[in-house]
Amino acid sequence: xxxxxxxxxxxxxxxxxxxxxxxxxxxxxxxxxxxxxxxxxxxxxxxxxxxxxxxxxxxxxxxxxxxxxxxxxxxxxxxxxxxxxxxxxxxxxxxxxxxxxxxxxxxxxxxxxxxxxxxxxxxxxxxxxxxxxxxxxxxxxxxxxxxxxxxxxxxxxxxxxxxxxxxxxxxxxxxxxxxxxxxxxxxxxxxxxxxxx
Numbered sequence: 001x002x003x004x005x006x007x008x009x010x011x012x013x014x015x016x017x018x019x020x021x022x023x024x025x026x027x028x029x030x031x032x033x034x035x036x037x038x039x040x041x042x043x044x045x046x047x048x049x050x051x052x053x054x055x056x057x058x059x060x061x062x063x064x065x066x067x068x069x070x071x072x073x074x075x076x077x078x079x080x081x082x083x084x085x086x087x088x089x090x091x092x093x094x095x096x097x098x099x100x101x102x103x104x105x106x107x108x109x110x111x112x113x114x115x116x117x118x119x120x121x122x123x124x125x126x127x128x129x130x131x132x133x134x135x136x137x138x139x140x141x142x143x144x145x146x147x148x149x150x151x152x153x154x155x156x157x158x159x160x161x162x163x164x165x166x167x168x169x170x171x172x173x174x175x176x177x178x179x180x181x182x183x184x185x186x187x188x189x190x191x192x193x194x195x196x197x
Contacts, residue, residue: 028056028101028144028152030194032178049073050176054192056093061100064093066107072176074118087113087177091140101196102146111136111162113175136162138179138188146196156190 035050049072056066068089091109113134142156160179179186 025101025146025150025196026058028054028146028194028196030054030056030152030154030192032192034191035176052176052178052192054194056101058101061098062095064095064101064105066091066093068177070176070178083115083117085113085115085176087111087175089138089177102144102152104143105141105156107138107140107142107156107158109138109140111138111160111177111179113162113177133165134162135165136160136186138186140188140190142190150196152192152194152196154190154192154194156188158188158190160186160188162186 031054032052035052039049039051050070051072052068052070054066054068056064058064068087068091070087070089071084072086073084089109089111091107093105093107095103095105097103111134115130115132115134117130118128138158138160140156140158142154142158144152144154146152161184162179162181173181175181175186178189178191180189
């Protein structure tokens with residue numbers, strides 16, 4: 001309990017002393033930097049390309065809206081072709097402390113994804129394309145810091161539930177929007193850096 005108290009006190013002090021929003025910022029553009037590091041280290045391997053981009057707009061101090069677009073492409077070096085997934089995630093963001101674009105938030109979002117997977121069938125000795133659509137919703141919570149020059153850091157997480165429109169065993173799969181698919185629900189991880197203006 002003491003550790004939690006110290007962490008909350010430190011966060012409060014940093015937020016109120018070092019991190020100040022000097023101007024009324026209306027828009028944030030942010031991305032997950034881990035994805036770009038993965039891309040950088042996988043360039044020689046030729047395995048996959050992953051990208052994520054989010055735009056967030058402040059309606060008022062209590063409400064924001066955002067749209068995230070994420071993309072993952074598997075690049076095979078052999079004759080099996082390419083596979084990809086793309087997600088669109090509009091989100092309504094509620095900030096109960098009326099802090100505009102920064103601070104604690106609760107987000108509600110529908111999730112829409114499109115898949116085009118290539119898979120080699122060893123029984124029939126042929127290459128098969130599998131295409132399907134995934135729909136669902138998610139609830140997230142987290143915190144965003146806006147530093148005095150506009151640089152932002154956002155961390156968060158949550159739970160979601162998605163369904164495919166065709167039969168597909170999705171357990172253990174990773175999604176480009178930061179979700180890990182479990183048998184009954186999805187676990188959402190969120191870490192982004194960006195700029196607010």
